[in-house]
């Protein structure tokens with residue numbers, strides 16, 4: 001972090017300053033779509049990207065700008081672009097890099113929705129994903145071909161809370177002249193800062209821990225500003241003349257901000273996956289307490305996972321924060337302050353017991369979300385993964401007897417009592 005301030009200070013102050021018009025201390029919600037130009041020359045300069053300023057809220061908005069700067073600062077990047085959801089952010093991260101026929105080499109351990117986005121939907125653009133186990137470094141290397149334009153992984157991966165060796169993957173990306181994109185949703189910049197481990201771009205679903213209380217969807221793409229887009233002919237959108245801006249070359253003109261400017265001037269302009277200022281406001285409110293919440297998420301997850309691991313009705317627990325986890329050693333390197341609060345566990349009673357268990361819970365909410373103040377549960381095999389065969393479910397870490405938990409901020413003892421009662425109901 002280049003700033004002289006610590007994380008707790010930056011999560012409250014980065015990007016924000018008293019409102020120049022009113023002195024308002026809290027960041028106002030600039031509920032406006034457009035901004036008055038000073039005169040015709042000013043308008044022309046803005047549209048030509050010769051002067052930076054506000055034109056229209058599909059591109060930029062002052063409330064959203066504060067959030068962008070705050071997130072870029074917390075991640076140690078040079079710029080950020082907020083989007084309407086985490087999935088939008090993933091498309092926005094790939095968009096300047098990809099073209100028909102190009103591929104992204106992606107970890108196979110991913111949020112379920114990302115597996116679908118990458119394996120199905122991006123094909124409509126002529127893009128594709130090659131899925132590999134990122135613990136198998138030779139497989140990652142072997143998957144890269146001359147059409148590969150990025151490597152993608154999650155720092156702490158869904159659903160099991162596995163930790164990726166970001167430094168090792170970044171080294172492979174470096175050697176191949178490719179950017180590494182890391183989805184840091186589950187970890188948040190408080191627990192892990194992927195740029196320090198070699199990531200080029202960091203994406204988030206701000207819907208989760210960053211906002212923190214399940215109110216709004218959002219996403220962000222953050223750029224480390226160090227990738228040389230002109231070193232090869234692989235990234236023409238950034239290195240070659242852009243016809244829509246009279247032949248302007250983004251990398252040559254904007255240097256380390258090339259990716260961020262392209263994402264606004266082309267990505268948001270033409271794809272329109274914009275975050276609205278209300279969503280930015282809620283997320284800014286959440287981030288002010290991020291470190292406090294993550295400490296308690298981790299503390300509760302360790303207590304709950306330890307209790308589950310010692311219960312005879314439970315077959316195994318995947319939480320990397322447990323000393324028994326094969327990923328525990330990697331935690332010290334990638335996320336020493338903790339392994340977040342998302343993990344899975346398997347019930348000895350199988351599918352039927354899982355269904356009864358979920359229905360027997362009172363405090364835990366059965367929802368398709370994570371990273372909330374509330375504790376959440378989902379039985380993937382009967383919900384998000386029910387279309388898959390049992391083999392596919394197992395490969396995805398969602399076998400029929402596996403339950404996913406997102407541990408919230410309640411009293412850990414209350415959560416454990418709720419789990420205990422539901423386990424009793426499931427084995428009755």
Ligand SMILES: *Cc1c(COP(=O)(O)O)cnc(C)c1O
Pocket residue numbers: 085086087088111113114154158183185186204205206207208217218219370
């Ligand atoms: C939720 C999630 C996404 C998708 O984000 P949305 O805001 O739901 O679009 C992507 N990656 C991870 C790790 C997630 O948890």
